Amino acid sequence: MFGYILPDKGEMKIKEYELFRAYYCGVCKSMGKSFGPLCRFALNYDSVFLGMLLSSINKESVSLKKEPCIANPLKRKWVVKNSNSVDFSADINIILTYYKFKDDWTDEKSYLAKLGQIVISPGYKRALNCSKEAESHIKKSLEKLHALESQRCSSMDIAADPFGELIKGIISIGCNWDNDKKKEAVEWLGYNIGKWIYIIDAFDDIEKDIEKNSYNPLLLQYMYKDEEVNEFKNRIRDEVRFNLIHTLAQAASAFELLDMNNKSIIENILYLGMDKKTKSVLEGRSCNKDEKSL
């Protein structure tokens, strides 16, 4: 995953912010505990969101504990403990990171990716044992995704579909079901979030993909022809925005039907954080600096 799903920090209450951060630390610690400290570098916001979303939908009663952290040994921070959802999300993050390294190695022959893959592979094997079902689902979805890429699929909807299915499946596996109807809503939420991630990432990568001549559905759908990058972006921006916002609107419509914990934080992320991210990526102000350190 890519780290696009963030809350709008300025619009959070302090207690919401602290709880979100506790989930952040919870996922990080869970990764460290299960897979070794090096794997903690793979942490990203999307998996924190996944962990918190699942934990909220499953209505887990989590416990919070103040613990020190390697990154900042002097300051003790709140950490979410005893959450199956957080552990599950840590597994998923490791599996996805493993596949990302693997792809980068096969696509670009990046030695850094190979190194990453080697470092992470014992963790990957352990995660595989914990979540076999999720792993095979991820593998299947990514195969579909790559097949579409090699066919040079020229529709963002079709190209994004496997990734939507991937997230939908992960969330669906991570939930304890007591009600089929709810399952529909959760899956629709997952599908739309996955689609949003895929499309926003495609837009974010336009420059890079032009440079490297790599596959990007937007370049094909809107028939990019040696024009100025910004001109191309201006040409497609409104339509892409419309699609991204509609995807979020659909995700929000599913969210409104769910009964879960931490509603206000998830609401912040869905309505404010992701909307803000959409704007900043589309306007080309994806500035990572103030987002990395929470």
Added chain:
Amino acid sequence: MRNPYEVLGIREGASVDEIKRAYKELVKKYHPDQYRNNPLSELAEEKLKEINQAYDYLMKQYEKSGSQYRNQSSSYGSNSGYGNDTSLYSQIRMNIMNGNIQAAETLLNRVTMKDAEWHYLRGLIFMRKGWYNEAVNSINTAVNMDPSNMEYRDALNRIAYANNRYQAYGYDRRYSAGGPDLCTMCQCLICSDCCCECMGGDLINCI
């Protein structure tokens, strides 16, 4: 039945006005129009039913019978006033309504004459699959082929309306839509400093 106050998201013992306000908001949020062409429409209907029940219960508690909203809500049936469909098209529509997207798709592929209705139905199927770009393109084609058809236009407007609603909700939710920004605060501080200096004092000693 769940606690009706909880269902409406208000504190216990809220006033009639508060109940009405909360109810109105929720009806807007879960109105079938918001969930048209959305696979979760049934779930939204259930939610609305629960809200209606809670509202009715509370209103009875307050010994007020008959609300304008309830009458409105009971008329949210599925209004099926389709005109001159061929039987295949109405079959496809039935399938889309019941959520049998795959069956609808198979039937649609059997149609050889690709007229406006065909593109419209294809758009609805795309909507259900979550392929919004394809959906909008298909429905646009339908509108261009048959500009007088209001149903097609309606569908397009509804998609756009969902976007506006999503963004409006986010906007309303923000804490300080009208508060001073940093620039205004700096201006105020500098002005105050000038004023103080006029009078012989000093507010910010480095300026």
